[in-house]
Amino acid sequence: MFKFKFIGILVFILLLMIGCSATVDTSKFNSDQYFEYAMELYNDEDYEQALQEFQTVLLQFPGSAVSDDAEFYVGMTYYKRKQYLLGAYEFSKLVRNMPASPFVPQAQFMLAECYYQLSPSYQLDQTYTKKAIDEFQAFVDFFPSNEKVEEAENKIKELTNKLAEKEYNSALIYEKMEYQLAAIDYYGDVADTYHDTKYGPLALYNKIQLEVKRNMKDKALADISIFLARYPDNERSDELKNLETNLNQISSK
Numbered sequence: 001m002f003k004f005k006f007i008g009i010l011v012f013i014l015l016l017m018i019g020c021s022a023t024v025d026t027s028k029f030n031s032d033q034y035f036e037y038a039m040e041l042y043n044d045e046d047y048e049q050a051l052q053e054f055q056t057v058l059l060q061f062p063g064s065a066v067s068d069d070a071e072f073y074v075g076m077t078y079y080k081r082k083q084y085l086l087g088a089y090e091f092s093k094l095v096r097n098m099p100a101s102p103f104v105p106q107a108q109f110m111l112a113e114c115y116y117q118l119s120p121s122y123q124l125d126q127t128y129t130k131k132a133i134d135e136f137q138a139f140v141d142f143f144p145s146n147e148k149v150e151e152a153e154n155k156i157k158e159l160t161n162k163l164a165e166k167e168y169n170s171a172l173i174y175e176k177m178e179y180q181l182a183a184i185d186y187y188g189d190v191a192d193t194y195h196d197t198k199y200g201p202l203a204l205y206n207k208i209q210l211e212v213k214r215n216m217k218d219k220a221l222a223d224i225s226i227f228l229a230r231y232p233d234n235e236r237s238d239e240l241k242n243l244e245t246n247l248n249q250i251s252s253k
Contacts, residue, residue, distance in 0.1 A: 026053075031061035035069055042073060051077040068094060068101035075110060079117075088114035105143045109152065112136040116155055122166040133159050157197075164194035168203055175210065184210050191223075201231045208240065217247050 026034060038053035054077060057070040075090035091111035095104055112135030118128040136152040136159075143149065171186030187210070190203035204227050211220035224244045228237055 026056075031057065031064040031066050034061065035066040038070070038073070042077060045080075047077050047081050051081075068098045068103050071098065072101075072103040072107055075107065079110060079114060082117075084114040084117045105139070105146050108135065108139045108142065109146075109148050112139055112152065112155075116159070119159060119162065122162045122169070126163055126166060129159050129162055133163075160194065161197045161199070164190055164197040164199040167194070168199040171203060171206070175206070180210050180214060184214075191226075195230060201227065201234050201236070204230075205236050205240070208243075212243070212247070217250065221247050 024037060026037060029037065034053065034057050038050055038057060041047075041050035041053060051074065054070045054074045057064075057066060058074070061067065071090060071094045075087045075094065078084070078087035078090060088111055091107040091114065094101060094107040095111065098104070101107075112132050115128045115132035115135055119126070119132055120128070133156055136156050139146070139152050140149055140156075167186060167190045171183050171190060174180075174183035174186055184207055187203040187207035190199055191207060194200050194203075204223060208220050208223045208227065211217075211223065221244060224240050224247075227234070227240055228244075231237065
């Protein structure tokens with residue numbers, strides 16, 4: 001029994017010595033060596049330690065050739081840890097303070113991506129959704145030839161649809177509560193602001209139906225004209241053409 005305990009103690013001491021010997025002495029590292037060490041930790045997914053080392057690079061070697069690299073990977077480390085607000089802050093710092101850095105396009109995209117990850121379901125407050133759209137649009141505007149432009153544009157469409165869905169469902173609620181004028185206003189906002197989403201034609205169609213129901217023939221005819229010009233191939237176009245004919249006949253009597 002004593003023998004096994006002694007062997008166990010020896011194994012523990014040996015492991016402790018190995019762990020101590022593996023500790024990296026960074027005191028004599030230059031900026032490049034320090035950054036490479038931090039990157040090794042990052043690539044090994046030791047994000048907590050990597051974050052500390054990237055921050056140390058920024059503190060000990062301000063203005064060095066790897067400062068923008070370290071700043072970018074501070075943001076990436078926060079992103080990997082799903083700390084998206086902190087990541088967004090670091091990426092925005094790089095874009096704002098280091099405009100000549102080759103990391104700026106990536107940082108701008110990742111800034112938008114952080115807000116994209118924070119965007120909630122359509123029922124909730126959409127502040128982060130709007131921020132993500134703005135930052136993705138800035139990326140597209142400033143870096144139109146970047147390989148990630150298509151991805152950014154697709155995410156803009158996805159997020160815009162989410163905003164449209166929120167407004168469209170607000171209009172549906174008002175209609176169900178029989179607040180028809182409020183519903184008409186909300187449907188109108190969706191139809192005007194989000195006309196190129198799938199909710200655009202739905203909102204305009206519902207608006208027309210309510211206008212007819214409330215005997216607002218002139219407004220209904222104007223909106224039918226807009227619908228047919230904007231969505232000529234929509235499945236409801238033939239129905240609205242017939243409605244337009246009937247309303248014009250009524251008006252001419």
